[in-house]
Amino acid sequence: MKDKRRPKALSGKNVRYYYLLALTPFLFLVIMYELMPLIMLVVDSFKSEKAKDVLFTFENYRKIFTTLSYKKAILNSLKITTISTAFGIVIAFLGARAAYNSRGKFRNAYLTVLNMTSNFAGVPLAFAYMIILGNAGVVKQIANLYGIDFLQNFDLYSSSGLTMIYVYFQIPLSTLLLIPAFNGIRKEWGEANMLLGGTNTHFWHKVGIPVLLPSLFSTLSVLFANALSAYATAYALLMNNFSLLPVNISASFVGDIKTKPKLGAALSVVMMIIMSIVILVNNYITKKTTKWEGS
Amino acid sequence: MQKRARINAAIVMSIIILWLMIPLGATAVYSLFEDWTGIVPRGFTLANYKTIFTDTAFLSAMYQTVLICVIPILITIAVMLLALFTVTVYFPKLEKYMQLLCMIPYTIQGVILSVSILILYARNDSVLSQRMVMLMGAYCIIILPHIYNGIRNGMRAINMKMLLDAAEMLGESKLKAFFKVIVPNIMTGIIVSSLLAVALLFGDYVIIRNLSSANVNNMQQFLYQAMKRSSTEASAVSMVIILITFAITALVLALQSRGMLEKMRNEGK
Numbered sequence: 362m363k364d365k366r367r368p369k370a371l372s373g374k375n376v377r378y379y380y381l382l383a384l385t386p387f388l389f390l391v392i393m394y395e396l397m398p399l400i401m402l403v404v405d406s407f408k409s410e411k412a413k414d415v416l417f418t419f420e421n422y423r424k425i426f427t428t429l430s431y432k433k434a435i436l437n438s439l440k441i442t443t444i445s446t447a448f449g450i451v452i453a454f455l456g457a458r459a460a461y462n463s464r465g466k467f468r469n470a471y472l473t474v475l476n477m478t479s480n481f482a483g484v485p486l487a488f489a490y491m492i493i494l495g496n497a498g499v500v501k502q503i504a505n506l507y508g509i510d511f512l513q514n515f516d517l518y519s520s521s522g523l524t525m526i527y528v529y530f531q532i533p534l535s536t537l538l539l540i541p542a543f544n545g546i547r548k549e550w551g552e553a554n555m556l557l558g559g560t561n562t563h564f565w566h567k568v569g570i571p572v573l574l575p576s577l578f579s580t581l582s583v584l585f586a587n588a589l590s591a592y593a594t595a596y597a598l599l600m601n602n603f604s605l606l607p608v609n610i611s612a613s614f615v616g617d618i619k620t621k622p623k624l625g626a627a628l629s630v631v632m633m634i635i636m637s638i639v640i641l642v643n644n645y646i647t648k649k650t651t652k653w654e655g656s
Numbered sequence: 657m658q659k660r661a662r663i664n665a666a667i668v669m670s671i672i673i674l675w676l677m678i679p680l681g682a683t684a685v686y687s688l689f690e691d692w693t694g695i696v697p698r699g700f701t702l703a704n705y706k707t708i709f710t711d712t713a714f715l716s717a718m719y720q721t722v723l724i725c726v727i728p729i730l731i732t733i734a735v736m737l738l739a740l741f742t743v744t745v746y747f748p749k750l751e752k753y754m755q756l757l758c759m760i761p762y763t764i765q766g767v768i769l770s771v772s773i774l775i776l777y778a779r780n781d782s783v784l785s786q787r788m789v790m791l792m793g794a795y796c797i798i799i800l801p802h803i804y805n806g807i808r809n810g811m812r813a814i815n816m817k818m819l820l821d822a823a824e825m826l827g828e829s830k831l832k833a834f835f836k837v838i839v840p841n842i843m844t845g846i847i848v849s850s851l852l853a854v855a856l857l858f859g860d861y862v863i864i865r866n867l868s869s870a871n872v873n874n875m876q877q878f879l880y881q882a883m884k885r886s887s888t889e890a891s892a893v894s895m896v897i898i899l900i901t902f903a904i905t906a907l908v909l910a911l912q913s914r915g916m917l918e919k920m921r922n923e924g925k
Contacts, residue, residue: 377746377747380742380745380746380831381742381747383738383739383741383742383831384738384739384742384743386734386735386738386739387735387736387738387739387754390731390732390735390793390796390797391757391797391800393784393793394773394793394794394796394797395757395760395761395769395797395800396757397776398769398772398773398775398776399760399764399772401772401775401776402768402771402772402775405775452672455668456668456669456672458665458668459664459665459666459668459669459672460665460669461665462661462662462664462665463662463665463666463669467666467669468669470673471669471672471673473909474672474673474676474677475672475676476905476909477902477905477906478676478677478680479905480855480859480901480904480905481679481680481898481901482859483859483861483876484861484876484879484880484883484894485683485876485879485894485897485898486679488683488879488883488890488891488894489679489680489682489683489894490679491883491887492679492682492683492686492887492891493678493679493682497887499682499686499692499693502693502694503694503695506694529675529676529679532672532675532676533676536672561661586762586763586765590765590766590767590768592766592767592861592862593859593861593862593876596861596862597861597880597883607767607862610767610768610771611767611770611771611862611865611866614771614774614775614866615774615865615866622771622774622775625771626771626772626775629767629768629771629772632767632768633763633764633768636763636764637763640763
């Protein structure tokens with residue numbers, strides 16, 4: 362009823378701009394807690410830690426690329442991220458292909474396990490691995506009991522232990538991301554391949570993988586981002602004793618040791634740049650490989 | 657050939673299931689037995705669970721977790737509904753910028769978001785420097801991509817323009833029609849995306865560690881501290897966290913498959 366007696370000023374085009382008000386809460390949230398913090402982060406990374414009056418310096422970046430421990434953090438992060446992403450994508454390919462090749466109840470159980478474990482990460486996951494493979498872990502004790510050498514010597518609190526846990530949380534995520542892509546492969550293509558005398562390897566090499574390529578690359582960038590920014594798993598297992606980008610960043614802002622917020626800001630910028638490069642390269646390759654259009 | 661592929665698939669699936677279940681099973685067994693140093697655990701007990709559920713610190717962490725999960729989700733949904741309504745109906749040209757803004761948190765993630773908020777507000781004197789406010793702000797941003805996708809996909813699935821025009825012809829304003837007609841129609845999408853957001857915030861450790869003050873604790877932080885005290889108690893805490901996460905995921909799956917059924921039924925008509 363009210364609408365009919367709406368004043369003229371609010372009708373037509375003006376009503377449209379009146380609705381811009383409805384956008385203000387969103388803009389407020391995004392500007393206050395996303396854009397401004399990020400801008401400040403970049404600005405701060407060019408400020409000096411000691412001299413407060415210096416407004417622009419490369420001091421922090423120079424320090425990062427000349428100090429061994431920071432270089433090590435970057436290398437460790439890249440290493441663990443790359444290895445766990447590689448394992449993740451290979452296992453996901455096999456895992457998603459298995460789901461594609463099967464039907465029925467077992468497949469449903471499999472999908473349920475993948476979904477359920479896809480949120481199992483961070484502190485609870487690190488703790489579960491400590492129960493199994495930690496110094497007082499079950500497997501360790503059994504290995505001691507029966508004298509199984511390679512298990513006795515396995516060190517969970519190392520980069521290989523950490524990689525193993527990272528691979529764990531990559532598996533459900535990547536498999537779930539790849540399963541829909543496999544549905545794009547038609548069963549008839551496999552039959553055609555067989556009729557023409559092609560082998561299974563032939564099929565995946567010439568047909569399957571090229572069709573999946575765009576999805577494989579987009580999954581890769583999700584996995585990379587996921588592993589690079591993982592903090593809780595590493596911190597719960599090794600605290601600040603292992604150099605990793607996210608761990609070093611957090612430690613330069615919060616913690617027992619002296620904080621170095623400007624350097625932490627520069628480390629954050631380095632991490633954002635690595636992340637952006639990987640995502641951009643992947644997007645580019647995905648676009649290049651999507652020449653083939655289904656339907 | 658077909659049969660061989662099926663057998664291979666079964667083997668691969670079994671190995672993956674086993675691999676994924678081992679850490680879960682280990683945590684469960686560890687929390688339920690007094691002693692597990694040989695192959696077979698000994699002395700079944702529920703004492704660990706009794707300990708944590710009578711511990712007021714644990715219960716308060718649980719209560720705080722619920723609170724700091726629910727509030728940001730409600731805020732973000734309200735803000736997102738208003739914004740998406742305005743943009744899709746009145747300013748479709750702004751859509752791509754909005755999408756970009758909503759996807760940024762996906763690439764910056766928890767560590768960088770929390771430290772950048774800390775830089776901006778920690779030395780501020782206003783209400784913005786309060787730890788709780790910073791935490792809420794960060795949580796609203798980190799769930800932005802999920803809530804955006806959930807509501808956006810829901811809107812795409814129904815014919816929003818037609819429904820709104822019809823409502824307008826019947827004398828309702830568009831905004832009213834949006835909340836009366838559109839929102840109930842995309843409710844499942846909203847609920848699913850908020851559950852995904854709950855799972856995300858529930859699993860957060862780094863943002864709350866960096867932003868909250870010492871007296872605010874979530875269950876993940878409680879678990880971390882319990883790990884230092886006693887591993888049997890920690891295993892019970894861990895199990896509770898795992899079970900709650902499972903319950904959330906199960907709810908999401910149930911709602912999604914119901915949504916799928918409804919869609920199939922509608923298409924059949």
